[in-house]
Amino acid sequence: MRLLFLGDIVGRSGRKAVVEALPGLRKRYDLDFVIINGENAAGGFGITEGILDDLHDAGADVVTLGNHAFDQKDTLVYIERRDTLLRPLNFPKGTPGKGAGMFKARNGMDVLVINAMGRVYMTETDCPFRAIDNELTACRLKQGADAVFIDFHAEATSEKQALAHFVDGRATAVVGTHTHAPTSDERVLPGGTAYMSDAGMCGDYQSVLGMDTGEPINRFLTKIPKGRFEPAEGPATVCGLAVDVDDKTGLAARVSPLRIGGVLSKIEPAFWVA
Ligand SMILES: [Fe+2]
Numbered sequence: 001m002r003l004l005f006l007g008d009i010v011g012r013s014g015r016k017a018v019v020e021a022l023p024g025l026r027k028r029y030d031l032d033f034v035i036i037n038g039e040n041a042a043g044g045f046g047i048t049e050g051i052l053d054d055l056h057d058a059g060a061d062v063v064t065l066g067n068h069a070f071d072q073k074d075t076l077v078y079i080e081r082r083d084t085l086l087r088p089l090n091f092p093k094g095t096p097g098k099g100a101g102m103f104k105a106r107n108g109m110d111v112l113v114i115n116a117m118g119r120v121y122m123t124e125t126d127c128p129f130r131a132i133d134n135e136l137t138a139c140r141l142k143q144g145a146d147a148v149f150i151d152f153h154a155e156a157t158s159e160k161q162a163l164a165h166f167v168d169g170r171a172t173a174v175v176g177t178h179t180h181a182p183t184s185d186e187r188v189l190p191g192g193t194a195y196m197s198d199a200g201m202c203g204d205y206q207s208v209l210g211m212d213t214g215e216p217i218n219r220f221l222t223k224i225p226k227g228r229f230e231p232a233e234g235p236a237t238v239c240g241l242a243v244d245v246d247d248k249t250g251l252a253a254r255v256s257p258l259r260i261g262g263v264l265s266k267i268e269p270a271f272w273v274a
């Protein structure tokens, strides 16, 4: 099974790049399943139902979120009827929506997708390790699901790497999101779980985390807000992680970053390019 994950979409530039590129990527790589983190898709803050529709139309199977999950207040309402939109699993009990779901891939296989949030340098949540452990205990690889994909939305690489090793052999892949900068540490862990500390954002990299540089610089200099954070509007780089799944075990066979467009160097998953 061929699985593609794309990191945090930031604003119009990120949306445009993903919506334009994804149909071609699905075809070119013959993708079975596509997950996108959309927590910054609406002007940098959260996601609207219309944007969710656009991402599905372009070829996304599941959209994950993070600390910005509910920045668009409507999300609290519509997330309850949109099964393909996941917010962090370890949000307080009673939070609308859900943090994990089972989805059908194009090849007929069942994919469990989990979205969870870290706790180091982040707002307080329940323990992500225990929350994910509960899901994996209830749904074992090749018993409950053919593949298990975890989007771990966290700041600290230590927490991301610890979580990945904690689930190594029980999940197909753990990919980090939230820092908006792609790391070059993608690998398959000893137990067979693919890992990358951060997928990077889908946004304009001539920016501060996808935002115009003026206001971030101002806040570091003065601590006095002068205006709002506005997404940078230059051409976006589509950034993510390609995972080739061993269908017999549900573990990762091969893993590669993917970077297309914008100012970052292009990277295509060699094992999917003829
Ligand atoms: Fe983000």
Ligand SMILES: [Fe+2]
Residues within 6 Å of the ligand: 039, 066, 067, 068, 153, 177, 178, 179
């Ligand atoms: Fe985030």
